[in-house]
Amino acid sequence: MQPIRWLSPDGPDPRTDVQTTPLSPEDPAQIGGFELLGRIGQGGMGQVYLGESPGGEPAAVKIIKPSVVDSTSRLRFAQEIDILKTVWGARIAQLLDADADAEQPWLATEYVEGPDLGKHVMTHGPLPPLLVLSLGATIAEGLGYVHKQGLLHRDLKPANILLGPNGPKIIDFGLAVFAESSASLTAANTVVGTPSCMPPEQATGVKPLTSAVDVYALGAVLLFAATGHLPYHANNIHVLFHMVTDPATAPDLTGAPPELVPLLTAMLSHQAQDRPTVTEVVQQCRALVEAQGLKLAQARRRLTTYTVAPPQEFPTLLPAPAPAPVAQGAAPVLPSPSDQADAPLPDESPSAPAVAQESAPDGHPTMFLTTPHQAPQGEPPVQSESATPAPQTAQDEKDARKAQDGPRQSRPSGRSPARSLRHSAQARRTAQQLREAYAARAAF
Incomplete structure (x- = not known):
């Protein structure tokens, strides 16, 4: 048996990055x-370029190098x-x-503004299981249209899936190649992919x-x-x-999350006949x-939201603690705008109340914003000026007037001063993060 020679896929991927x-x-x-x-x-x-049509349409333009035009x-290319x-x-x-007949053959495809799956995972980490399932259904359905044309992709991989604003x-x-065709443009004993x-x-x-073959590759993706990581990895x-x-x-x-293992195992079966069809996926x-x-x-909507604005772009998220009553006058802790991608969106449940629920119906805990500072035991909750309760006694009223007249020179024994948000640099940073986070999710 003659040795098999490996070739990398032909040409570059017309994938995008924000920077060119x-x-x-x-x-x-x-x-x-x-x-x-x-x-x-x-x-x-x-070489792939970011191009623009005469009408202003962005495009990914692939041009064959003059040195390899034969x-x-x-x-x-044709x-x-x-x-x-x-x-x-x-x-x-x-x-x-x-135009495959031009002096420099070229083609222009739709420009997808977003990173490929490989870059996204390497930058932001693996996707939550729910979003992996959404990705699987979306790409499997797309491959189904390809297969209906009698075609196979043959080189599906993370770099060949772009995460654009529309999915x-x-x-x-x-x-x-055509699915049933035995003809090939590659040399004998050569594997391309x-x-x-x-x-x-x-x-x-x-x-x-x-x-x-595409079902297996989708399983790897x-x-x-x-x-x-991919199903097999070696340096040689x-x-x-x-x-x-x-x-x-x-x-x-x-x-791999336990709920995904049976599906991934079937898709990555060694024998082709043991794998599900794209419709079954x-x-x-x-x-x-x-x-x-x-x-x-x-x-699917959550997948797009998550990949457009990954959680790393928002304030630090930690699992929610057990529900606790909110102190009178204290500002309630709000859910993160990015929320855990698995948590329900307000418009996705006909009976969803206006206030975020304590737990998501899909079983994942709702995530809440936290700050690095935690108040010491016995210290009053941080309050904003608008949330400060009205004085209840003459002494409280007197203390309030002192606070407005100027900084206190001494601290009453056994009491910790209530801090205002306007005097907390951390609070200002948190407020700014909240504004940016909500602005990223705004529909207008």
Whole structure:
């Protein structure tokens, strides 16, 4: 048996980051009517730019490098364009325009303003289980539309899922092929793809491939979203290849939430026939979400909210303590605007009261804002000026006048002074964080 040679996926991913790098002197200023504004990615075959159409539409513009433009690269690029013309759906980054016959072949796709799943998880940590299920149902449904066109993605991975303001989208169909086609543009005994996310049959070069390859890859993506690691990982490519293709080496599900383990185990089955279909993945994700008292559409909205404004951008969150009565005159502690992504939104329950509930119907505790400072035992709660209770006795009234006239020179024995929010730097920072947090969630 001849050794298998590994190739990285063709071309760069048209994924986005908030920041772009400036154009170099060698970069074109425009191509195909698209003005190029900056670089947003690169790969072995090409460069991806942030572009803008004459009408002002942002686009991810992929251009093949002049050094690799030959008949084979043109043919492969033309195939990618043909596939992008065929696939459709709300979860697919749509093709805008392309020219495979230009001196520098190029294509322009919808620009998705947001990081890829890999960057998001590496920056903010794994997603909560509820949002992993929402992501699984959303991407599985998107893959279903691809499969209905007789196509396979063949290179689904965290970097090929963009988390945009309208939900996740699938990108990079450069390796996509027709499901029942045995024809290939790659050389014999060559495997093209991302080893850590590909199923055993793809790694060993089995043809024809079936839709089960995308189910396996989606399982790897969901495992990464839930845990921050892929099913197999090794520093040596040959060791990794052996792990993927060895039926006795089970995928590493360390850290996976228990409720997700059965689904992930099935999706990552060694044998293609043992994996669920994409339709069954959607159904199982839906059942698990509904078991927590939510609709899938609600979970999808939470996924988008969470990925647009991750909890790390808000004040520190800690689990809520046992309910306690609020002292008279003290400001109540408000729920975090980001809330735990698993907690219900006010408009998602017809009977939800205006005030946040103590616990979420899906079983997860409601999260509350806390500050690093905790009042010592016996110290009155921090109060704002508007929340200060009116004097009840002549002595209280006298003390209040003293406080207004100027700072006290001495402290009554055995009593701690009540601090005002206007004199607390921590309180001012907390108030500012609250304003920013609520502004991020405002609908206007």
